[in-house]
Amino acid sequence: MITSLSIKNYALIEKLTIDFSKGFSIITGETGAGKSIILGALGLVLGKRADLAALKNKEEKCIIEAHFEISKYNLIPFFESNDLDYESETIIRREILPSGKSRAFINDSPVNLQELQDLSLHLIDIHSQQQTQELSDEMVQFQIIDAIANNKELIFKYQEVLKSYKSDKSKLNSLLKRQSESIKEQEYNTFLLEELLAAQLKSGEQETLEADFEKLNNVESIKEALDKSLAIANEDQIGVLYNLKETKTALQKIASFSTEYQVLLERITSVAIEFDDITNELNRASDKLVNDPEQLDAIGQKLQVIYNLQKKHQVSSVDELLAVQNQLDTSLLAIGNLKDEIEKITNLIQESELQLDILATGIHSNREQAIPVLSHKLIVILETLGMPNVRFKMDLTTTTTYFQNGKDELQFLFSANKGTDFGLLKKVASGGEMSRIMLAVKAILAQYSKLPTLIFDEIDTGVSGEIAIRMGEIMKEMSAEMQIFAITHLPQIAAKGNAHFKVFKSTIGEDTQSELKLLSAEERVVEIAQMLSGTVVSDSALNHAKALLN
Structure with a gap:
């Protein structure tokens, strides 16, 4: 999990250091206050490409440093394979120089962006509104099913064989052309x-x-x-x-x-x-x-x-x-000799096809068993999120094509109401329904993955009231097993957090800065009341805020 984040000379942030705890943390703030800046800085630590325009002071370098507690996540093999020093409290640092050059370090060892991105896959999942739309992508749907099907090892073996198969096919085509x-x-x-x-x-x-x-x-x-x-x-x-x-x-x-x-x-x-x-x-x-x-x-x-x-x-x-x-x-x-070589490589391709078929059959079988489990779990969660008549139909079809993750094609069909036909998720689900489905998916995946930290960036789009309260409760439940952050505009969700951070802007002379602050209990009541009623806080808003927090 991430324990602290330090930002210097990035966008509207001159200097900021903040500590985080386990459990469920809330980040709120007015639109434009700088929530996206915090995520942008974190994205750099996780391996996103740097932009010189992000420097607040163009004459000084930007430094972003994050500390992660990773002792429980079996990451020693990753560090060994990448020839990096393993520390239970791992420090990732990213520097952007005024020249535009970018540098990255893991425990003070220089690394390239690919190594940083590979490590980040084991540390944090940042879920944004854009990713909610990705739920309608077939590859994302397969990733969800495969996580529940425990297909990771099988797919890895399949992809290794597929790599050799494609290489041999390419060689064969070249040889046939030469012939x-x-x-x-x-x-x-x-x-x-x-x-x-x-x-x-x-x-x-x-x-x-x-x-x-x-x-x-x-x-x-x-x-x-x-x-x-x-x-x-x-x-x-x-x-x-x-x-x-x-x-x-x-x-x-x-x-x-x-x-x-x-x-x-x-x-x-x-x-x-x-x-x-x-x-x-x-x-x-x-x-x-x-x-x-x-x-x-x-x-x-x-x-x-x-x-x-x-x-x-x-x-x-x-x-x-x-x-x-x-x-x-x-x-x-x-x-x-070319004829002999063609015959030899053709035999290799046939052997690879046999292995791929065996592995793909195993992957397909696991998926068939996982689909009803996923469907049931989704329905149970979504019923509590105001979708009592939701139904899913996941049609898995085996083809003759060797895809990157097996030989299956998938139709992820969805119906939200009684009497309505099934339709493709991306065509029939509303924005609010997609947000709730994605939260349900993340909640289910949290049971199967060992990911330390999950950040929800305004996943509450299109929902409010009792549904928002239940979404907050689900995130709270998830935080018992992993570190959860929610960037939200809804007071019902904000009230569920163990810790509450506020992003705000301050003006010093001609300079505007974004800051992040951990709110005290009293400040938190005021913040939630403002989220309920606006800048002018009424007594009823304060009472409502206290009721939500209790």
């Missing part, structure tokens, strides 16, 4: 791959083929050059070989006279040996050279295939064509 695109390309890629495979390409063969083609294409010129070279080498008396031998013989005669001549002899001998080898190579080359038009044509065709493939695939070498071939092969293989 569809791949199938369109598969035929063409298969043709390209078969074309490359038919070419029987080998690394480095293009250079060899081009050299062979040049040789065969110029066989006559090559033959002529080789034969001429051999003739020059072997010509009697004037040929190169003959002259080298003659030179060698001449040098042999003088080699013994000087080392210089000996070196020259060795060199000419080496040249003669080398040239003799060259001549033999020329002979072999000439002998091998054959004019083969068929071989020339075959090589030319193979080269043309290679050139065409290079042009088609926009590459310049056989090695690059082989890389394209491998890529196509891998791509076609991947289509087969």
Whole structure:
């Protein structure tokens, strides 16, 4: 429960510190006095987004700090999972700097807004008139039924499986899209791959083929050059070989006279040996050279295939064509792997659907048992709130759709009077009826939830007199188990509180401030009398106020 609230430099509040007690607390004040400011400040502590415009003095920071007694609410796991220091008296502080930057702290540890919002779900429920209208929302109706059905754990497990199911469905759709695109390309890629495979390409063969083609294409010129070279080498008396031998013989005669001549002899001998080898190579080359038009044509065709493939695939070498071939092969293989992957993820989806169906059946069964309990409890409470003929009809239908909280659809039907047909709550319930129904719902939920604090913000819209008295009594009964606050304009409800706070404005010079004050017993009588009769308090109003308080 909240034990104190401190506000500094927020809206019309310069500085305010107020302590709260357990039980039923009332907050009253004239319209515009600042009740919404108090709730706004509390909202910031609970994780709502900050607005620089909320600073009273734009040059100073705003600080809002709330103390909560949480020892009875099993929140240690939350603090451990968020790596926060646990204190039985937990302090939440929110700061808004003049720069517009906002900071939040839990027990002096900095936290983000999401962590603050997550903790606030375990601390306070602020019920406003807007939330009364939310009662007609199907998700809110399910939350009420599920609280009574004790479906929290089942729905948590269901949502975990649903998360995996949706993720797998998304993956499957992506894979099917890829498969569809791949199938369109598969035929063409298969043709390209078969074309490359038919070419029987080998690394480095293009250079060899081009050299062979040049040789065969110029066989006559090559033959002529080789034969001429051999003739020059072997010509009697004037040929190169003959002259080298003659030179060698001449040098042999003088080699013994000087080392210089000996070196020259060795060199000419080496040249003669080398040239003799060259001549033999020329002979072999000439002998091998054959004019083969068929071989020339075959090589030319193979080269043309290679050139065409290079042009088609926009590459310049056989090695690059082989890389394209491998890529196509891998791509076609991947289509087969894609099929296996689709089959695997389809099986996972089917398993998830089976789990979801089992969990959804359990959720549905619990809801069916909870609906008559909820309907009976609502009728009992609402009969005391001036709705003796109220009836509820909650039609639960199982669908094939996996919703976030199961597979059910719900029609929350309502009839306030005898002889009238059932209608959708949002269409047939008046504002006053909605306020009473919401109070009844909150009173019932209080029996099932462990929430420490509940704040009713003008839930008494559209009611008065005896109904207001009974609404106050219900809130009073609820306060035996939890801390209840009621912001109200009705004296009948205000009189039921254990403590009574008044919000009012005061003017100091040119400055207007909102303040919150705990009323004494005497001040409380006057406040309720003013709520009954207005600013001028009559004796009858005072007596009426005392009677209400007693």
